[in-house]
Amino acid sequence: MNIAFAEDHESPSVAVPLESSLSLINSQESAVRSYCRGTPIVFEKANGSCLFDESGNCYIDFLCAAGSVNYGHNDPHIKKSLVDYMTSNGVLQTLDFATGAKAEFLRKFRDIILAPRQLQYRVQFTGPTGTNAVEAAVKLARKHTARRPVVAFTNAYHGVSLGALALTGNQSKRKAAGVSLGDVIRLPYDGYLGASVDTAELARTLFNDPSSGFDAPAAFIVETVQGEGGLNVASAGWLQSIARLAKDLGALLIVDDIQAGCGRAGRFFSFEELGVTPDLVCLSKSISGSGLPMALTLIRPHLDVWEPGEHNGTFRGNNLAFVGASAAIDYWAQGEFELGIAKRATMIETVLREVCIQHLEGRARVVGKSLFTGLRFEVPQAAERIRLGMLRRGVLAETCGPRDEVLKIMPALNIPENLLVQGLEALTASAAEFAD
Known part of the structure; x- marks a missing residue:
């Protein structure tokens, strides 16, 4: 037992057991904590x-x-940029004052990310989390169109502040609101009603029928890959149909790229190969490159109708996050980086398909896209059992989906191949153990 000795110069020292970090956290932190319940480990480095x-x-x-450190932990290039900035007394927090760190990020984001993709967006620095970016996008869409309803889809997850929570489908998250969550039209996502039903065409039918009760919305908000919803992937054709419908209705198309973006689905933006250009894009999680809080709403220039200060937030001037983001963007100037993502994605998909054939035939199938992938099980408890098996073998993963029936695999975009192989071997062994 670890022992700590209380200082007492007038009486003999009394041995006092040190309280473990885990027991302290469990006793002092709110019951709202979640990840740590299924992974009772204290991480130090x-x-x-x-x-x-x-x-x-x-x-x-x-x-x-959850996809907020896509470049791994303490990436040397990003870390050096952060340390150098801090040791030079760089300004850390500035609301929305102009700073060199902000200017450098905007320059790199324009020149390395937007311009090569022929995208033109203004950048709004929102509050520091993804839900802030969603709130800003929806508010701006409503302001621009002078309409209230917003279309969101089944199994969507957009955040837990009230506006974003109204768009979220997850029942357990919604019931915690304590108030009515309205002004949202819920439609079925691609494939939700089976492969034979085109839900985009169903949406068009509903909005074109003057007696359907469906009013023209301010916006459609969609994830191209639904992360928390179960790694459901929108097809290019479906997303293009939704984009056309939005345009025909005078509504805006918002892509929530908070988890699927920043390379997680293969390209910097998850929609790049899908033939659409959103009106608004929400980014957060790995945009800072280092796990520091940062979020953006990208706005087509003609839609930037904000009045000064109309949507703000104290921590939208996190300059250290801007520095990390600038350093992370450097990787995207190199074509080899995307090729590396594609190679790792192929390695993962190959192993997952082999696992399904050898150990899980009829019990699971591969879902997701690129390094945002996993296994969907017929029996929901199976995903958690395999996750725990991986944890015992030294691999950290999570489950997702409406019933936690999906094992999610989200390694760093630049994970060394030997570690990727080792992690996938742990997955294979856990699946084999489950199948026995």
């Missing part, structure tokens, strides 16, 4: 794709803080 616990045990990270 992190390097690249490895997390280390108090005893120095390494866990290969197939979660990446």
Whole structure:
């Protein structure tokens, strides 16, 4: 037992057991905590794709803080930029004052990300989390169109502040609101009603019928890959149909790229190969490159109808996050980086398909896209059992989907191939153990 000795110069020292970090957290932190319940480990350090616990045990990270550290932990290039900025007394927090760090990020984002993709967006720095970016996008769409309803889709997840929560489909999240969540039209996502039903065409029928009760919305908000909803992937044809419908109705198209963006679905923006150009794009999670809080709403220039200060937030001037984001963008100037993502995605898909054939035939199928992928099980509890098996073998992962029936695999975009192989071997062994 670890012992701490209280200082008392007038009486003999009394041995006092040290309280463990985990017991302290469990006793003092709110009951709202979730991830730590299924992973009772105290992490102390992190390097690249490895997390280390108090005893120095390494866990290969197939979660990446829900996609907020896509470049791994303490990436050397990003970390050096952050340390150099802090040691030079760079300004850290500035509301929306102009700073060199902000200007450098905007320059790199325009020149390396937007311009090569022939995209023109203004950048709104919102509050520091993804739900802030969603709130800003929806508010701006309503302001621009002078309409209230917004179309959101089944199994969507857009955040837990009230406006974003109204758009979210997850029942357990919604019931915690305590108030009415309205002004949302819920439509079925691509494939929700089966492969034979074109839900985009169904939506068009409903909006074109003057007696359907469906009023023209301010916007359609969609994830091209539904992360928390179960790794459901929108097809290019479906998304293009939704984009055309939005345009025909005078509504805006919002793509929530908070989890699927920043390379998670293969390209910097998840919609790049899908033949659409959204009116508004929401980014957060890995946009800062380092896990620091940062969120953006990208706005087509003609839609930027905000009045000064009409939507703000104290922490929209997180300059350290701007520095990390600028450093992360450097990787996207190199074509080899995207090729590396594609190679790792192929490695993962190959193993997942082999696992389904050898150990899980009829019980699971591969879902998702690129490094945003996993296995959907017929029996929901199976995903959690395999996740726990991976955890025992030193790999950190999570489940998702309406019934947590999907095992989600989200390694760093630049995970060393030997660690990727090792993590996938743990997955294979866990699946084999489950099948026995």
